[in-house]
Amino acid sequence: MTLLLELSGIAKSYGGAAALADLSLAVGAGEYISILGPSGSGKSTMLRVIAGFETPDAGDVRLDGRSILAMPAHERGIGFVFQGFALFPHMSVADNVGFGLRNRSRSPVTDEAEIRRRVAEALELLGLTGLGARAVSQVSGGQKQRVALARTLVADPKIVLLDEPLGALDANLRERMMIELKRIQSQLGGTFLHVTGNEQEALAMGGRVAVLDQGRIAQISPPQTLYNQPGSVRVARFLNCYNIFQGIVGDGAFRFTDAALPLPGAAATGAAAYCIRADKVTVAEGEAPAGPGETGIAGRFIAGEYSGARVTYLFDVAGSRPVEVEYHLSHRRPRSFEAGRRYALRWPAADALVFPG
Known part of the structure; x- marks a missing residue:
């Protein structure tokens, strides 16, 4: 060119x-x-x-x-x-x-x-x-x-x-x-x-x-x-489609509040940001075990936002901003969740991104 x-x-x-x-x-x-x-x-x-x-x-x-x-x-x-x-x-x-x-x-x-x-x-x-x-x-x-x-x-x-x-x-x-x-x-x-x-x-x-x-x-x-593959947490934030958790990398995991999430790859120890795209997250019953290669956290359902081709569900997670879960209606039927009830939020561990600071 x-x-x-x-x-x-x-x-x-x-x-x-x-x-x-x-x-x-x-x-x-x-x-x-x-x-x-x-x-x-x-x-x-x-x-x-x-x-x-x-x-x-x-x-x-x-x-x-x-x-x-x-x-x-x-x-x-x-x-x-x-x-x-x-x-x-x-x-x-x-x-x-x-x-x-x-x-x-x-x-x-x-x-x-x-x-x-x-x-x-x-x-x-x-x-x-x-x-x-x-x-x-x-x-x-x-x-x-x-x-x-x-x-x-x-x-x-x-x-x-x-x-x-x-x-x-x-x-x-x-x-x-x-x-x-x-x-x-x-x-x-x-x-x-x-x-x-x-x-x-x-x-x-x-x-x-x-x-x-x-x-x-x-x-x-x-x-x-x-x-x-955004190159930094700031770029991920600008894209407005990633859930971002602030925590610390140590002992081979990303940790924030009581959660310990496996790292998708090598990451330096210390303060870090853990990012997972909203459309990668799925919702299971609160006691459902994680599947092979999955990780996740628990969250209480807040509300759903319908926007035509998709629905965005919001979950309250301790120590974080509300977590977004994006459902594309062409791929799966919308779920019904009970406000205030605790659910298991799951995603493929390999799809996460971890950035220093």
Whole structure:
């Protein structure tokens, strides 16, 4: 894969507070990379540095092998899709899409027939054919998102930066736009960097997912690898699908409160975090023995949360936050549990992850 964009040692602070700290990232041509991180992790700042809206305090940004730090934003050939769409409310859909072609500082398109042709192609690609004459105020939120993307893509950018592009959409539109964004990127063969704070969105969209933590890339992996093998307890926490117990490794086991859980592999002694994914946990009667290769703890049932294709059950465990048990309804029938009753929570011992500290 040809290297297209490279960030090396990027640092950026505001008022003495670091937004980015020694951030490095390499992006290949044609990749779709999701950038996942909590609020304040530096996601939007990173995109703004790439686009040229912010100047880093240290480090370099290279596009096609050459530094672009001294290049103005409008000359970088980089498209930016804002969370709030940033459309011109007094213009039609077509005029919004064609605005950049007419008004860019370098090689503006003056042939109106060429502008109409390219705008029509962009509208067709985004499923907006027939809406070009409408005012922006006359189209839906999902259509506004498509207009913003069409305005970016019509200029044929080398790379497209998407800053929380689905954050303003309702859940149904968000799912549809996730599918559309992947289709468009695949059809164009373009390079997309997609920033989000939603772990499900990041895993669904990216061919690779980069987890941004305190201004640095904590891990970058294919989504399946990230989901199954987070590299640290902080990454596991960001994925929002792991139960995490704090305790101590000693005498060949992980210990917290009265529990002693076998280790899935070698682990240094001392303070540690034990992680098990919610969909790996099953529930048995309180006195049921663990099966071969299983381990677990006891918990009292609190409540269940139904969310369509799955149910999440919550159990109170001494010395821990409530433990989540995720049941996918396509795989098994939902269980009925008695509030306050004690049950045995079980999982394969080999599926746990143990991290120091």
